[in-house]
Amino acid sequence: MTAQPNPLLPTEDQPSQRRPTPPQPVHGAPGPNAPGMNKLVTFELNGRPVSKMVDIRENLADFLRNEFGLTSVKKGCEVGECGACTVLIDGRAIDSCIYLAAWIDGKTVLTTEGLASPTGELSDVQQAFVDTTAVQCGFCTPGLLMTATELAATGQTYTREELRRRIAGHLCRCTGYENILNAVELALQKTQTRAAAAADEEFWNTVSGL
Amino acid sequence: MFDLKALYEPTTVPEAVRLLADHPEARIMAGGSDTLVKLRDGKLGGLEWVSLHGLDELRRITLDDDDTLRIGALCSFTQVAESDLVRRCIVSLPEALLTIGGPQVRNIGTIGGNLCNGVPSADSASTCYAWDARLELAGPDGVRVLPIADFYLSAGKVDLRPGEILTAILFPHEAYAGYKGAYSKYAMRGAMDIATVNVATSIKMAPGGATIADARIAFGVAAPTPIRAPHGEAVLRGQAPTRALVGAAARAAIADTRARDSWRASRAFREHMLEELTRRSLLTSIRRAGGEIGAEQ
Ligand code: FES
Ligand code: FES
Numbered sequence: 001m002t003a004q005p006n007p008l009l010p011t012e013d014q015p016s017q018r019r020p021t022p023p024q025p026v027h028g029a030p031g032p033n034a035p036g037m038n039k040l041v042t043f044e045l046n047g048r049p050v051s052k053m054v055d056i057r058e059n060l061a062d063f064l065r066n067e068f069g070l071t072s073v074k075k076g077c078e079v080g081e082c083g084a085c086t087v088l089i090d091g092r093a094i095d096s097c098i099y100l101a102a103w104i105d106g107k108t109v110l111t112t113e114g115l116a117s118p119t120g121e122l123s124d125v126q127q128a129f130v131d132t133t134a135v136q137c138g139f140c141t142p143g144l145l146m147t148a149t150e151l152a153a154t155g156q157t158y159t160r161e162e163l164r165r166r167i168a169g170h171l172c173r174c175t176g177y178e179n180i181l182n183a184v185e186l187a188l189q190k191t192q193t194r195a196a197a198a199a200d201e202e203f204w205n206t207v208s209g210l
Numbered sequence: 211m212f213d214l215k216a217l218y219e220p221t222t223v224p225e226a227v228r229l230l231a232d233h234p235e236a237r238i239m240a241g242g243s244d245t246l247v248k249l250r251d252g253k254l255g256g257l258e259w260v261s262l263h264g265l266d267e268l269r270r271i272t273l274d275d276d277d278t279l280r281i282g283a284l285c286s287f288t289q290v291a292e293s294d295l296v297r298r299c300i301v302s303l304p305e306a307l308l309t310i311g312g313p314q315v316r317n318i319g320t321i322g323g324n325l326c327n328g329v330p331s332a333d334s335a336s337t338c339y340a341w342d343a344r345l346e347l348a349g350p351d352g353v354r355v356l357p358i359a360d361f362y363l364s365a366g367k368v369d370l371r372p373g374e375i376l377t378a379i380l381f382p383h384e385a386y387a388g389y390k391g392a393y394s395k396y397a398m399r400g401a402m403d404i405a406t407v408n409v410a411t412s413i414k415m416a417p418g419g420a421t422i423a424d425a426r427i428a429f430g431v432a433a434p435t436p437i438r439a440p441h442g443e444a445v446l447r448g449q450a451p452t453r454a455l456v457g458a459a460a461r462a463a464i465a466d467t468r469a470r471d472s473w474r475a476s477r478a479f480r481e482h483m484l485e486e487l488t489r490r491s492l493l494t495s496i497r498r499a500g501g502e503i504g505a506e507q
Pocket of ligand 2: 137141
């Protein structure tokens with residue numbers, strides 16, 4: 001029996017669709033008076049203050065994965081298209097693959113590792129993804145959790161159509177997005193109910209204290 | 211790792227200008243959402259970069275004393291789109307910016323970077339043309355302000371002189387007071403795509419709302435740079451708005467274009483889409499400006 005060519009491997013007339021690995025820097029030597037290749041960054045990471053030397057050529061996704069072991073930060077496309085590497089910087093979702101690690105000095109960074117409580121209790125957003133079975137292979141999930149967390153923090157309500165636009169920066173190859181939308185909707189509801197309950201409690205505490 | 215030879219990180223505008231003067235070969239990086247993708251693809255390797263990321267003074271949106279709307283060049287697309295001030299003055303700018311990339315890219319990319327890239331498809335550019343934006347540049351010889359049309363020189367080339375950075379996009383009071391506008395983009399996909407063509411219009415109705423006092427039509431990807439369409443605009447001024455008039459203006463506007471065949475779309479298709487989008491955009495702008503579209507004559 002002759003070996004069949006593997007249809008999944010690239011051939012000469014069917015080159016791989018994958019982007020080539022980028023060439024590694026060859027121009028390492030900085031010019032005269034140039035600042036060094038390394039820089040100390042001090043920032044808040046998942047609630048803890050940290051300081052670390054960073055190579056100015058590194059992107060934030062690699063920095064978080066390699067220096068802090070935060071592997072929830074996934075690398076999908078590495079060009080800002082898929083959203084798998086999404087983290088919150090000062091509360092806003094960004095693609096950490098197209099963000100220089102050198103820029104986080106003085107900022108606040110939140111990744112999926114920072115969502116659960118110190119005792120391991122899932123956040124409302126995480127629980128909503130579990131409750132609605134919005135996770136299949138899970139590769140897109142950490143990124144979506146961060147965008148959902150950003151949305152929940154606004155305290156606003158969104159229509160389903162608006163939510164579609166809000167999560168448009170994430171690609172999911174498994175779920176077809178319906179359960180993800182259910183999850184985000186549920187997450188926003190949970191957060192709002194909790195906020196309302198907290199406000200109620202505060203009101204009654206104030207009243208009963210009078 | 212990105213192939214950067216050096217990264218300079220100024221924290222003030224004068225420092226940025228000085229660094230650029232000291233390092234004439236250095237490139238400017240704003241939000242990085244374009245440059246870092248190019249670097250990832252192996253382009254622009256081995257260069258020195260001046261990162262403007264630390265210039266927080268350019269992340270503000272304010273009204274000057276003379277009511278000029280001032281948008282700092284480093285404001286992210288999201289920041290501009292969510293600004294109440296922008297929504298009040300330039301209604302269609304948020305519309306245009308929200309068609310760029312996805313939310314996470316709009317939190318990184320800056321309006322100044324979008325304009326300085328010089329690509330004719332830049333979503334912010336045609337709207338800036340349609341609202342008579344002026345650009346403020348700081349350089350070794352001081353500050354200069356120029357109309358956006360003078361800034362775009364040719365495809366991919368803008369009038370950014372050695373040592374200069376774009377500091378603000380300015381909309382003088384007379385450029386926006388009384389105007390309403392709209393933005394339409396045609397791309398192959400509904401989101402996360404580059405415009406095949408885009409159209410921005412703005413309209414000011416005469417007091418009473420019966421006739422059009424002023425009209426501006428601007429195109430992206432209709433020529434090597436974004437352009438205005440004076441022939442189309444002239445058809446509208448002083449006239450009562452009707453569907454026929456708007457159709458005639460859209461047809462006349464095509465005379466101002468220099469669309470070309472490219473792999474994205476043929477010239478004929480671009481012209482067809484430009485005309486149709488102009489018609490729709492004008493109708494929306496007129497309605498938003500309080501005009502009523504009269505019956506056919
Ligand atoms: S890996 Fe960053 S957006 Fe795809
Ligand atoms: S669950 Fe597999 S990519 Fe979304």
